[in-house]
Structures are given as structure tokens and as C-alpha cells.
Amino acid sequence: MTPRLVSQRDDGPLARALGxxxxxxxxPVPTVxxxxxxxxxxxxxxxxxxxxxxxxxxxxxxLLGALSARGGIGGRxxxxxxxxxxxxxxxxxxxLAWRAGMPPAAFALLAVVASHHYDLLYLQDxxxxxxxxxxxxxxxxxxxxxxxxxxxxxxxxxxxxLLAVWLMALLAVSASHRVRALARDGSTAGGRAP
Amino acid sequence: xxxxxKDDDGFFATFFVSSWSxxxxxxxxxxxxxxxxxxxxxxxxxxxxxxxxxxxxxxxxLTGAVLVQLAFVADCVDGQLARYTGTGTPLGxxxxxxxxxxKELVVxxxxxxxxxQTGVADIWLLAACAVALQALRHQADFAxxxxxxxxxxxxxxxxxxxxxxxxxxxRTAATLEGSPLRWVKRIVVLPIGERFALxxxxxxxxxxxxxxxxxxxxxxxxxxxxxxxxxxxSLADGGGGxxxxxxxxxxxxxxxxxx
Numbered sequence: 001m002t003p004r005l006v007s008q009r010d011d012g013p014l015a016r017a018l019g020x021x022x023x024x025x026x027x028p029v030p031t032v033x034x035x036x037x038x039x040x041x042x043x044x045x046x047x048x049x050x051x052x053x054x055x056x057x058x059x060x061x062x063l064l065g066a067l068s069a070r071g072g073i074g075g076r077x078x079x080x081x082x083x084x085x086x087x088x089x090x091x092x093x094x095x096l097a098w099r100a101g102m103p104p105a106a107f108a109l110l111a112v113v114a115s116h117h118y119d120l121l122y123l124q125d126x127x128x129x130x131x132x133x134x135x136x137x138x139x140x141x142x143x144x145x146x147x148x149x150x151x152x153x154x155x156x157x158x159x160x161x162l163l164a165v166w167l168m169a170l171l172a173v174s175a176s177h178r179v180r181a182l183a184r185d186g187s188t189a190g191g192r193a194p
Numbered sequence: 195x196x197x198x199x200k201d202d203d204g205f206f207a208t209f210f211v212s213s214w215s216x217x218x219x220x221x222x223x224x225x226x227x228x229x230x231x232x233x234x235x236x237x238x239x240x241x242x243x244x245x246x247x248x249x250x251x252x253x254x255x256l257t258g259a260v261l262v263q264l265a266f267v268a269d270c271v272d273g274q275l276a277r278y279t280g281t282g283t284p285l286g287x288x289x290x291x292x293x294x295x296x297k298e299l300v301v302x303x304x305x306x307x308x309x310x311q312t313g314v315a316d317i318w319l320l321a322a323c324a325v326a327l328q329a330l331r332h333q334a335d336f337a338x339x340x341x342x343x344x345x346x347x348x349x350x351x352x353x354x355x356x357x358x359x360x361x362x363x364x365r366t367a368a369t370l371e372g373s374p375l376r377w378v379k380r381i382v383v384l385p386i387g388e389r390f391a392l393x394x395x396x397x398x399x400x401x402x403x404x405x406x407x408x409x410x411x412x413x414x415x416x417x418x419x420x421x422x423x424x425x426x427x428s429l430a431d432g433g434g435g436x437x438x439x440x441x442x443x444x445x446x447x448x449x450x451x452x453x
Contacts, residue, residue, distance in 0.1 A: 004340035008333065076428045079341035080421075083333045090326040094319070102318045107306060110322045111299050114329035118295050121336045122288060175292070182285035 001028060001071060001078045008082040010120055011069060012139020018066035028068040029077045032084050035064035039088050043095045051152035054096070058148045061088050062141045086117060089140040096151040097160070105160040112164045112171070113143065119174050133170045133177075198278035203270075205377050206387030211270045218267075219274045229276035229286050233293055236268035240297035244304025247397065250311035255401065259394035262301060266390045269294065294386065299325065301393065302406075309402035320406035327413045328389075331420070338424050384416045 001009075011019065042057010065085050071078070090110060097106030116137055138146065143163065150159035198219065199212045222232065243261035246254040272290060276282035302321055309317035381388055392412065396405040 002340060002342060005337060008337055008340060076341075076431060077425065079337040079428070080334075080425070082337050083330050086333055087326075087330055090330065094322050094326065097322070098319055102316070102322075104306075104310070104318055107303075107318045107322045107325070111303065111325055114325055115295065115299065117329060117333060118292070121333065122291055178288065179285065182283075182288055 001069065001075065001081065005078055005082055006069065008120060009069060009085055010082070010117060010134070010137070010140050011066065012137070012142035013135055014145075015062065015066035015069070015139050015141040016135075018063060019069035022067045022070050025070045026067050028071040028075060028081050031064050031068040031071075032081050035061045035068065036084060036088060038064065039092065043092065046099075050099070054092075054148050055152065058092060058144050061092075062144060066141060085140050089113065089144050092144050093147060096147055096156060100151060100154075100156040103157040103160065105157045105164065109160040109164040109167075112167045115171055116167050119171055123174070123178060131174075133174045137167060137170055198274045200273065204385035204387040205381045206391050207266075207270055207385070210391075211267055211387065212274070215267065215271050215274060216278075218271050219278050222271065222275055223279050227275070229272045229279075229281055230289065232268050232272035232275055233286070233290055236265050236272060237293050237297060239265035239268060240300055244300045247301065247304035247402065248307040248311070250308035250402075254308065255397045258301075258304065259398035262390050262394050262397075265297060266387060269297070269386075298328070298386070298389070305393075305397065305402040305405055312401075314401065314403045317402060317406070320403065320410065324406045324409045324413070327410060327417065331413060331417050334417070334421060334424075338428075341428070382416060382419055384412050 009015075038060035039057045042053045042055075042060065045053035045057075065088065068081055068085075090113070093106060093110055093113070097103065100106070120134065137143075146163065147156065147159060150156050199216065200207075203212060239261050243258040243265060246258035246261060248254070269290075272286075273282075276286055302325055306317050306321035309321075384392070389409065392408055393405055396408045
């Protein structure tokens with residue numbers, strides 16, 4: 001996985017720690033596909049065991065997804081990994097919110113998480129290394145686990161609001177850094193890409 | 195002026211906006227309007243469109259549809275003005291990209307609020323899925339563009355060959371310019387101009403539920419087309435560098451920022 005792709009993954013502290021602790025290199029694409037299968041199975045259980053199954057599925061997705069960060073930089077298909085990790089996060093949020101009656105707060109959280117991912121994309125030409133604000137966002141892994149636990153406890157709406165506000169604050173910090181940096185070294189005319 | 199108009203824009207942007215927007219650009223340049231002012235106007239128009247959509251009323255949907263189109267025209271004009279007057283800055287480019295995403299999110303939100311006001315079924319679910327699909331399509335664009343590091347481009351004698359292939363790729367793209375198939379491919383992937391046109395038409399004719407379903411259906415087709423094409427292209431690339439920076443299946447470069 002190239003450094004640029006690693007920066008697009010949006011790994012949180014947990015996924016980074018798991019990735020570092022991985023015993024050996026796993027092929028990223030099969031690993032993330034296995035993670036997607038586990039998540040689909042876990043989220044697919046609807047009924048008495050919904051909470052336990054969701055936690056198991058999300059836990060397996062986080063573990064396998066974290067391990068997919070290894071595997072060298074030469075892979076031809078490694079580029080599918082970051083979007084698949086985020087597909088897992090978005091799908092989890094939508095399914096859990098749907099079960100909780102689809103509160104508008106869940107839509108707000110999804111929009112803010114997507115904005116956070118856009119922020120990572122648009123920062124990329126300068127900031128490949130994880131920054132404090134990126135780690136404070138919890139990563140896809142941290143947010144998925146928090147939301148799953150919150151949904152199990154019947155607190156999805158409130159947690160969505162809190163997470164959305166927290167991420168918006170981080171986005172504001174990130175954007176102000178970016179504006180300052182660009183205004184500083186942007187006095188020379190450059191390309192403008194609408 | 196010709197170089198101020200991007201040649202890799204979508205079909206809608208090229209034929210319905212850039213065919214006449216240079217007049218606006220010259221008018222604005224003569225009055226010393228700055229690109230960032232046009233960006234701000236575009237944001238204001240998108241917020242106004244969202245507010246109109248949020249009423250959920252028939253008149254609001256029609257007004258919003260018109261305002262979305264005006265916002266898109268302003269969005270095209272700011273970049274053209276920056277290139278025309280040579281006043282583009284990295285900050286302006288960043289603001290432009292960020293404001294595009296913000297405008298789109300605010301329009302989706304306005305449509306969802308309007309739908310919720312009038313009791314449209316599943317509107318938040320549809321809106322959430324539409325936002326998720328669009329974000330993931332952009333992420334796949336950027337990930338595909340980031341799949342190689344420049345250090346990996348082989349410098350063992352294949353470097354010049356890689357450049358040659360790149361040049362050939364450019365020529366191929368140039369000869370395809372204007373061919374109907376090329377435009378079909380660009381439309382299929384639902385770039386921003388087509389998305390906004392789809393939003394305006396469906397919101398004005400039917401309503402927010404139809405808008406989100408149309409965005410999801412067309413977006414899903416676009417995602418399958420783009421991803422499958424790029425997976426096949428990645429596999430065909432082999433381990434080597436040549437062709438790595440060539441066009442995606444839509445024939446456009448893979449940065450994704452224009453979409």
C-alpha cells in the first residue's frame with residue numbers, strides 16, 4: 001500500500017496499533033474482502049441476537065480491516081482497500097440507524113464523516129502523515145465500534161449528535177490549518193481545479 | 195479564453211455552460227470580480243437552493259431547481275475566471291474543491307428536509323445512501339489515482355518508455371475528442387454537472403424521493419462501470435509502471451476532482 005493510500009485509509013489509534021501488532025503480512029485485498037463478508041453476516045442478523053451479532057461483525061471487520069494495512073506497497077489492487085473500509089463504516093452507520101428509526105442525526109453524522117474523508121483527500125498533496133486531528137477523529141475503526149455499542153445501548157441518536165459535533169470541530173481545526181498554510185505559500189499563482 | 199475552459203469537463207458543463215460562460219467570464223474580469231467572490235456567490239446560491247428545497251413545497255422545488263443550476267454556472271465560472279485572469283491560487287483551488295462538496299451536501303440536506311416536511315417515506319435513508327455512494331465514488335477516484343508512488347515508476351530504462359506510452363495515451367485521448375462514444379462514457383460516470391442537472395430535473399418534475407432514487411440508481415451504474423473498468427485495468431497493468439498514469443475507463447484522468 002503506497003503512503004498516499006495509507007493516508008486515505010483513515011485508520012484510528014486502534015487500527016494502527018492492531019496493524020503494527022500483526023504477526024506477518026497479510027494480502028490486503030483478500031483480508032478486507034473477508035472483513036466485508038464478516039460485517040455483512042454480522043449486520044444481517046435481525047432479531048434477538050442483533051446486538052451481539054452486530055458487535056461480532058463489526059469487531060471482525062475492525063480486526064481484519066486493521067490487518068489489511070500490511071502487505072507492502074506493490075499491490076495492483078490495493079487501491080480498493082480504503083474505499084472498502086469506508087463502505088463498511090457507512091453501511092454500518094446506515095444499518096444501525098435504520099434499525100433505530102433512521103434519526104436525522106444519523107444522516108448528519110454520515111455527512112460529517114464523509115466530509116472528514118474528503119478533508120483527508122484534499123489534504124493529501126501536503127499531509128500524508130497522520131496528524132493529531134486525524135487520530136482524534138477515532139478513525140473508521142473507532143467510530144464503528146462506538147456507534148455499534150451505542151446502538152446496542154439504545155443511544156444511537158445522542159451518540160450520533162455528539163460524534164458529529166466532535167468531528168465538525170476537528171474539521172474546523174483542520175480547515176483553518178489548511179487555509180493558513182495555503183495562504184502562506186500560495187502567494188504565487190497556481191493552477192485552479194474546479 | 196479557450197485555455198481557461200477545462201477540456202476534461204463533463205458533457206453538461208462543456209455544452210450547456212462553457213459554450214456561453216466565457217462571455218460571463220470576460221464581463222466579470224472587466225469588472226475586476228475575483229474568482230473567490232464567484233465561489234462565494236456559488237455557495238450562496240447553493241444554500242438558497244437548499245433552503246428552497248427544504249420548504250418541500252412545489253414552488254420551492256422549482257425555485258431550488260433553478261438556483262442549483264445558477265450555482266453550477268457560478269462554479270464553472272470561478273475556475274475559468276481564475277485561469278483567464280491568471281489569478282488562481284492554491285488556496286482558491288482548495289476552497290473551490292471544498293465548496294463543491296459543501297454545496298452538494300447542503301443541497302442533499304435541503305432536499306431531505308423538504309421531503310421530511312411533507313412526509314416522504316424513507317427520505318433520510320435515501321439521502322444518507324446518496325451521500326454515502328457519492329463520497330465512496332470520489333474516494334475510489336482518489337484511491338485509484340494514488341495507487342502508485344512516483345518513486346515506484348521504474349527508472350531502469352523503462353522510464354522514457356513510460357513517458358512515451360503516456361504521450362501516446364494523450365494522443366489517443368485527443369483523437370477521441372468529440373467522438374460520441376467518449377461523451378457517452380463521460381456522461382455515464384455522472385460528473386457534477388450531470389448530477390446537478392439530474393437533481394434539478396427530478397426535483398422539479400417529481401420530488402426529493404425521485405431525486406435520491408435517481409442519484410442512487412445512476413450512481414450505482416457509474417460506480418460499477420468505473421470500478422470494474424479500473425480493476426481490469428489494474429490487473430492488466432501488471433507490476434510495471436507504463437500506463438499507470440493513463441486514463442480511466444471513462445477516458446478522463448483519474449484525479450476525480452472534476453467530478
